[in-house]
Amino acid sequence: MFISEQIASFSDLDHKLYSYIIRHLDQAIYMRIRDLAAATGVSTTTILRFCKKVGCDGFAEFKIKLKLYKKEQDADNDGHVIAGEKSLTEFLERTLTRDFEEEIINIAKVIANSKRLVFTGVGSSGILAEYGSRYFSGLKKFAFYLKDPFLPIHEQYIEDSVTIVLSVSGESQATLSQVHQFKQKGSVIVSITNDANSSVAKVSDYNLAYYASTEFIGNTNLTTQLPVIYLIERLAKATYFELQKT
Known part of the structure; x- marks a missing residue:
């Protein structure tokens, strides 16, 4: 969802928004635009401009993509944990x-x-x-x-x-x-x-x-x-x- 070219174009306020969203992803996916504005100290207009920069027509579309992004991240993290544990178990079995x-x-x-x-x-x-x-x-x-x-x-x-x-x-x-x-x-x-x-x-x-x-x-x-x-x-x-x- 967030690609390097987009992040490179962020203003200081955009980076402030981005950092908050990444660090509070579980909460951000359920926030209203006013809640997010209050939490980050930026205006709703700044948030809407941010949504445009990351390829969304508005805040509603942004939240949908944000939920999908979180789902992908969770699945990726779970997959890595399972793969790592499986590899370690198989290794220990071989060493015996x-x-x-x-x-x-x-x-x-x-x-x-x-x-x-x-x-x-x-x-x-x-x-x-x-x-x-x-x-x-x-x-x-x-x-x-x-x-x-x-x-x-x-x-x-x-x-x-x-x-x-x-x-x-x-x-x-x-x-x-x-x-x-x-x-x-x-x-x-x-x-x-x-x-x-x-x-x-x-x-x-x-x-x-x-x-x-x-x-x-x-x-x-x-x-x-x-x-x-x-x-x-x-x-x-x-x-x-x-x-x-x-």
Whole structure:
């Protein structure tokens, strides 16, 4: 209902109206024009001009479109919540399988036998890379993280190392380029991706895929990262137990 071109043309009073309506959508769809004018401190004439700017002939049509807009928003939000919960439930069910648990233990043994553990990721994955390095370090395994995919990589810094690569899509060219550099320097690559068939997963020595439903609102990727956090923590604890054996 509200498109970027319309919002860009709004005056200060229009923005005041728009902000109030968006923040009080449940109430606004039932308001009379005088009620809305009183609540926002603008004139009814300003409201009618606002209705024209958003493609409505009058306030009555505006309210009809506003109700439809709210219905779409509610349906969209419910769909995202359901999709997210379903993805998380399916992931947790998969992690209870013997094969999945054995893969985690195998990777933990490799990490435990390495001298260094490097985490890398871009965007939200970079934030989780920092979290992963701190979590492992707290469990007595030295780890550090890289959020800059263009940082020069020197062999002495990653000698006898394991690199954990975090990537939702597994298709970022910057991440792929960094993975190839780590492999060339001899680092063992463990990737945590949303798809085992992604490019990052295929070039990794080990891959843990969580297959969460991809969720976008606009251009923002809101795919749940809860499985990634679980896998980081599960790997860290498994590594800790392996270290206790040595």
